[in-house]
Amino acid sequence: MIPSDHHLTETDIAGRVLKGEKSLYEIIVRRFNPCLYRVGRSYNYNHEDTRDLMQETFIDAYRSLHQFEGRSDFKTWIIRIMMNNCYRKRVKLSFKYEMAQDINDHAKPMFTASGRDTGQMVQNWELGGIIENALSRIPFDYRIVFSLREINGLNVSETAKLLSISEANVKTRLNRSKAMLRNEIEKTYCPSELFEFNLIHCDAVVDHVLSRIGSNE
Known part of the structure; x- marks a missing residue:
C-alpha cells in the first residue's frame, strides 16, 4: 500500500x-x-x-x-x-563522450505548455519513438543538458553544478541541442511527453x- x-x-x-x-x-x-x-x-x-x-x-x-x-x-x-x-x-x-561546441545563447524555451492530457500522450508510442530517436542522435553533452533543463526542469545553476561546467556552457549547449531537435520535433510537444516512465x-x-x-x- x-x-x-x-x-x-x-x-x-x-x-x-x-x-x-x-x-x-x-x-x-x-x-x-x-x-x-x-x-x-x-x-x-x-x-x-x-x-x-x-x-x-x-x-x-x-x-x-x-x-x-x-x-x-x-x-x-x-x-x-x-x-x-x-x-x-x-x-x-x-x-x-562526444565533444560539444559552444554557441551563442538565445535563452528561448523550446517547448510551450499545450494543455493536452499527458496520460493520453503517453499512449502515443509513435510520437514517443520519434522523440527518443531524435534525442539519441544528439551528442551526449548536448543531450544530457537538454534532459536536465527541458525534461527534468532543473535551473541553469543546478545543471551547471551537476555537470561541473559553467552556466554559460549550460546555456549554449541547451540552445545547440534545441537547434538539433527543432527540425524533428514540433514545438508544441510538452517536456512531460518525453521518456515517460x-x-x-x-x-x-x-x-x-x-x-x-x-x-x-
Whole structure:
C-alpha cells in the first residue's frame, strides 16, 4: 500500500525513514521514478538497463540518506547519484563522450505548455519513438543538458553544478541541442511527453527497492 503522507517534503521523509519508518521510502521512489528514468534514457541506455540503474540509485540514496541535510534540493541530489551510476556504467562499457561546441545563447524555451492530457500522450508510442530517436542522435553533452533543463526542469545553476561546467556552457549547449531537435520535433510537444516512465513499471521498481532496504542489503 502506498503511504498516504504525500504532503511530506523529501527532507521530512528522509528524517522519518532514518528513524525507522522505512515504508515511507516508497514515496521517494514513486516521486522520482520518472525523473531518474529520463536521466537514464538520456545516456542512451535501454529500458532494462535504465530500470536497473534507477534501482541501484534508489538503494544508494537510501544508504546515504544520513548525508542529505536539506541544504540542496533533493531532486538535484538524487539525480547526481543517478548520473554517477550512469557514468560508471558508461566507462565500464568503454563508451566515449562526444565533444560539444559552444554557441551563442538565445535563452528561448523550446517547448510551450499545450494543455493536452499527458496520460493520453503517453499512449502515443509513435510520437514517443520519434522523440527518443531524435534525442539519441544528439551528442551526449548536448543531450544530457537538454534532459536536465527541458525534461527534468532543473535551473541553469543546478545543471551547471551537476555537470561541473559553467552556466554559460549550460546555456549554449541547451540552445545547440534545441537547434538539433527543432527540425524533428514540433514545438508544441510538452517536456512531460518525453521518456515517460509508465506506471506499470513503477510498481516493479518500488517492490525491488523496498525489498532491498527491508533486508538491509
